[in-house]
Amino acid sequence: MSVLKSKKTTTLAAGLAVGAAFAVPLAAGLSTPAYAHPGHSHEAVTIRLDPLKGSNASGTAVLTPTADGGLKVQINDHGMTPGMPHAQHIHGDLSGKHFTCPGPDADSNNNGYISVEEGLPMYGGIHISLTTKGDTSPKSGLAVDRMPVADAQGNLRYTRTLTAAELPAGTLEHLSMLHIVQHGVDANGNDKYDMDGLGESSFAKSLGVSGIPEEATDGATCGMPVPTGVNTGGEAGVGVEHQGLLAFGGLLLAGAGTTVALGRRASRSANRQS
Template sequence: MAGATLLSGVVAAGLGTAGMVSSASGAPTGVDGTQVVADLNPLNNSGVTGKAKVVVDGRKLHVKLNAHRLEPGLPHAQHIHFGKQALNECPNVEMDANGDFRLTTAEGQPAYGPVRVSLTERGDTSADSTLAVNRFPTAPDGHIHYERHTRTKQFVANGIKRGNAVVVIHGVDYNNNGEYDFRSAGRSELDPALPAEATDPATCGVLRLK
């Protein structure tokens, strides 16, 4: 009898603690910000994998990104995509609208939405820098190790905090000749002056709450 009373006391205390934790985590922003993480998975048979982490505090972002098996020595545009109308997911082969066995950046837009943050190494990080080719990492030895503090718009920060934003790294050398050229995939629909190899997505991951 005494044991049963003790046990029910422990259960009640446990529920009380759980209730407190959940109400604390439901607060608008913690002191240290909200952390979201992504596992990056290959698109377009690139073999590129990686991990990304973003800590959001108000409009401030602290971004860390590591990726591997990228085409070395070439610029890799990398962004945080988010769209209120998007699926907030990575694209799959069914989104290859024209059936050419390539997923272009435009074909992926219904999944991940437009560019909101350009993960450049210096200067502007807005969507204005979507194709700022000379400010993106060039993946020496196929690796990107990236860290940057920046800011974004409030609605974008809110989308990231809700777990709805998507990290995408672009650049696929389909014909493995060590450069972006027009031979294998033609022109980019984002900028016809660029080969599609420079802008097609290589890897993608949804930034989810832990």
């Protein structure tokens, strides 16, 4: 948390910019890794990232256990908000709870999108923050300055190999229980997260932070692992702190008072093919 607090402005601004983009189904060119290296019992799992209600983004993620106990994460999205950072996490926990990606009916306030409040009960808290560098704990949930940024066409490519030390105990054995969720939507199509889109983030506000666009925190895509023949032990119950929500809130709080300096970009008029 301290790290985040030290860079309030950057973090929040970026955090708000968490956009989500996913537009193309499995495609994008992610080659499905073969199996884990010889001698390792875990195999790669492919995750199709589907758009959450209101989002046009989609993609594919591949999680490949490495020979030394790490996990290579590859994500390829289309339809993301161009030029904007997209917060992304592996959600859920290893307690054996059954988490799912929230469907349209999870939009309890019927505003057309899945807010954090509406999504967390279904996809669980943050297990791992898929940052581009540095800390990957739930604390970095909204460290947007370290989250991947979509290119001018709205494509987002992410590759990072998490070391064994960066993986909460039991992660590799329970990959099928986890989800990948990417956040941030651009409801009014102006290439940024602003109050004109969906108003102020009720989640942030509930934590005492005002001025954060709802667009920045709403979910864009979600996907569940599809085991490809993994031989998991099936022993659930590995204790992992379920602190995603708190971390998320803490991050937002860390940015309180920060000017929402979301990227000013020219409008991406021609970019909404999907």
